Amino acid sequence: MGARNPERYSSPPDWHTHRTLGQMKDAGWRLGTWCTNCGNAAPVDIDQLIELRGREASPWDRYIVCGYRNCRGRAIFKAATSRADLWYRLTRNWTRGV
Ligand SMILES: [Zn+2]
Numbered sequence: 001m002g003a004r005n006p007e008r009y010s011s012p013p014d015w016h017t018h019r020t021l022g023q024m025k026d027a028g029w030r031l032g033t034w035c036t037n038c039g040n041a042a043p044v045d046i047d048q049l050i051e052l053r054g055r056e057a058s059p060w061d062r063y064i065v066c067g068y069r070n071c072r073g074r075a076i077f078k079a080a081t082s083r084a085d086l087w088y089r090l091t092r093n094w095t096r097g098v
Helices: 021-026 046-053
Strands: 030-035 041-044 063-065 074-080
Touching: 021 046, 030 046, 041 046, 041 074
Parallel strands: none
Antiparallel strands: 030 041, 030 074, 063 074
């Protein structure tokens, strides 16, 4: 039982508090991606992402290329607490897809 038990987060991730990968990991957020083109959702290994991009990197307003069935669409990052399966998109100015 750490002081940063993620279960206390019932509100969306905050751009200021959970800006970097390190902050999100410490707060117990799970990360995933969601493709804006095909809707495919995939889990993200946050430790692997930190190894790749560093603790100071931010998943906000970033996207990766969707590799699902050669979709090549934009997959954005999303976050959820460890318990609740409620995902929040990590975009500050989300606009609906074209
Ligand atoms: Zn896709």
